[in-house]
Amino acid sequence: MAWTVGEVARLAKVSVRTLHHYDAVGLLGPSGRSDAGYRLYEMTDLERLQQVLFFRELGFSLDEIRAVMADSAFDRGDALRAQRALLAEKARRTGAMLTKIDEALAAMEGGTTMDENDMFEVFGDFDPKQYEDEVKQRWGDTEAYRESARRTKAFTKDDWKRVKAEQEAVMDAFAEAFRAGLAPDDPKVQEVVERHRLSIERFYTCSKEMHANLGRMYVEDPRFAKNYEDRAEGLARFVCDATQAALRLA
Amino acid sequence: MAWTVGEVARLAKVSVRTLHHYDAVGLLGPSGRSDAGYRLYEMTDLERLQQVLFFRELGFSLDEIRAVMADSAFDRGDALRAQRALLAEKARRTGAMLTKIDEALAAMEGGTTMDENDMFEVFGDFDPKQYEDEVKQRWGDTEAYRESARRTKAFTKDDWKRVKAEQEAVMDAFAEAFRAGLAPDDPKVQEVVERHRLSIERFYTCSKEMHANLGRMYVEDPRFAKNYEDRAEGLARFVCDATQAALRLA
DNA sequence: CTAGACCCTGACGTAACGTCAGGGTCAAGC
DNA sequence: GCTTGACCCTGACGTTACGTCAGGGTCTAG
Numbered sequence: 001m002a003w004t005v006g007e008v009a010r011l012a013k014v015s016v017r018t019l020h021h022y023d024a025v026g027l028l029g030p031s032g033r034s035d036a037g038y039r040l041y042e043m044t045d046l047e048r049l050q051q052v053l054f055f056r057e058l059g060f061s062l063d064e065i066r067a068v069m070a071d072s073a074f075d076r077g078d079a080l081r082a083q084r085a086l087l088a089e090k091a092r093r094t095g096a097m098l099t100k101i102d103e104a105l106a107a108m109e110g111g112t113t114m115d116e117n118d119m120f121e122v123f124g125d126f127d128p129k130q131y132e133d134e135v136k137q138r139w140g141d142t143e144a145y146r147e148s149a150r151r152t153k154a155f156t157k158d159d160w161k162r163v164k165a166e167q168e169a170v171m172d173a174f175a176e177a178f179r180a181g182l183a184p185d186d187p188k189v190q191e192v193v194e195r196h197r198l199s200i201e202r203f204y205t206c207s208k209e210m211h212a213n214l215g216r217m218y219v220e221d222p223r224f225a226k227n228y229e230d231r232a233e234g235l236a237r238f239v240c241d242a243t244q245a246a247l248r249l250a
Numbered sequence: 251m252a253w254t255v256g257e258v259a260r261l262a263k264v265s266v267r268t269l270h271h272y273d274a275v276g277l278l279g280p281s282g283r284s285d286a287g288y289r290l291y292e293m294t295d296l297e298r299l300q301q302v303l304f305f306r307e308l309g310f311s312l313d314e315i316r317a318v319m320a321d322s323a324f325d326r327g328d329a330l331r332a333q334r335a336l337l338a339e340k341a342r343r344t345g346a347m348l349t350k351i352d353e354a355l356a357a358m359e360g361g362t363t364m365d366e367n368d369m370f371e372v373f374g375d376f377d378p379k380q381y382e383d384e385v386k387q388r389w390g391d392t393e394a395y396r397e398s399a400r401r402t403k404a405f406t407k408d409d410w411k412r413v414k415a416e417q418e419a420v421m422d423a424f425a426e427a428f429r430a431g432l433a434p435d436d437p438k439v440q441e442v443v444e445r446h447r448l449s450i451e452r453f454y455t456c457s458k459e460m461h462a463n464l465g466r467m468y469v470e471d472p473r474f475a476k477n478y479e480d481r482a483e484g485l486a487r488f489v490c491d492a493t494q495a496a497l498r499l500a
Numbered sequence: 501c502t503a504g505a506c507c508c509t510g511a512c513g514t515a516a517c518g519t520c521a522g523g524g525t526c527a528a529g530c
Numbered sequence: 531g532c533t534t535g536a537c538c539c540t541g542a543c544g545t546t547a548c549g550t551c552a553g554g555g556t557c558t559a560g
């Protein structure tokens with residue numbers, strides 16, 4: 001299956017000119033051409049385009065995108081995970097701006113003016129590279145993480161099924177403890193926390209600090225939160241508190 | 251108090267050149283100049299700049315921003331509220347992209363490829379004007395809404411205090427019903443829903459449809475959700491369900 | 501065999517600044 | 531009173547990521 005420029009443009013909701021441009025600057029060319037010289041894009045090209053668009057959405061320049069993707073260490077999974085973290089950060093920033101708007105409204109209604117320092121607090125522009133450290137902390141030491149990527153690459157569908165069942169069991173245990181009204185620092189809950197951490201270590205080294213970070217993400221990031229909230233309202237916060245407690249108790 | 255370009259630039263985290271540019275295109279000039287011709291910005295200029303930056307963050311072009319702000323009907327409160335709604339929409343979009351990344355990762359892990367139609371679903375670019383209708387629906391008929399703005403403009407601090415107390419009382423009633431385990435369509439809950447709707451009508455006409463929309467926003471928008479979730483975990487969803495039920499029962 | 505919807509490659513236009521260049525201003529310190 | 535370094539001014543040209551023709555070939559339905 002191959003697509004022409006127009007078709008790809010419609011699919012990805014970009015202009016034909018944009019695709020021409022990406023081809024011209026060597027960012028993304030089609031895998032092939034027809035006899036008449038028409039660009040013919042394959043599935044791998046679409047995947048690459050999706051990557052490019054994610055990066056673009058995150059504010060990378062085309063030069064930067066090309067550099068990142070040309071890197072020999074570039075791995076689509078790594079990239080998606082990094083993009084995920086950056087997007088989460090962006091969501092946080094948007095949330096901060098919402099708060100700032102509310103403050104501005106409140107100040108207006110109260111007839112006061114905002115402090116000029118606060119007023120622009122949220123605008124410091126979001127430089128993805130600035131968050132590199134945070135991303136690393138969140139996703140762990142890159143080296144270790146990459147090992148996990150290699151490890152899971154060999155996973156069969158059955159392996160994934162088993163992993164999923166394990167995760168579900170841990171989540172059920174959390175939900176049960178939560179419903180029973182146990183405190184986050186209850187030894188029984190802490191046992192589950194440790195089980196959870198070990199289930200993650202299957203993939204990459206996960207210190208208690210990192211685990212606590214992950215916990216925070218469970219409430220900050222709606223995608224993760226949903227997983228827990230679907231089981232029981234407030235469960236995400238409970239799990240977060242429990243991982244924080246584990247760090248405190250250690 | 252007046253600020254020079256450099257000071258404003260530092261405060262707002264934009265370049266001096268940007269401020270020069272905004273001045274040159276007539277978007278935002280300083281209120282005054284020093285004897286030497288230095289630009290001197292006042293507090294009102296800072297407020298205007300904040301507005302401009304919010305609009306810019308939302309993807310408006312400078313031309314559009316100028317047009318909107320030059321509109322005789324332009325009101326800072328209206329603008330902030332509209333910006334708020336657009337930002338919430340943006341947050342939703344970011345959430346959708348997170349989901350899409352997760353899907354891409356899942357497909358990778360499962361060794362399958364994504365459907366090419368889904369793949370770019372989230373990219374349709376966010377044209378603020380496209381959401382005008384939605385915003386209008388959310389914030390109600392502009393005419394009616396503007397009346398509310400005028401009405402509240404005359405509110406004293408005591409008025410606001412009373413309004414706040416009323417809102418709190420309604421929220422407490424919701425929380426109580428929620429803790430008592432009542433169903434969202436329980437008549438007692440529906441009574442509270444109606445009380446809530448009427449408390450909003452103080453500000454602008456709020457049909458049951460619009461009320462249901464607001465309810466949806468309480469769970470979608472973390473800023474609103476927080477208000478409810480702080481009282482009881484899961485309360486936001488409960489209130490949302492209750493407003494939906496009110497529409498169904500009507 | 502022709503109309504209409506595609507595709508191609510230049511090539512110039514544009515928005516929102518970045519980046520000098522050439523020159524005045526201002527407060528601190530000698 | 532004079533210098534020095536940090537700041538300000540106004541042009542004016544450069545850059546990124548495309549938009550928008552222009553001039554010309556291709557493809558498929560009728």
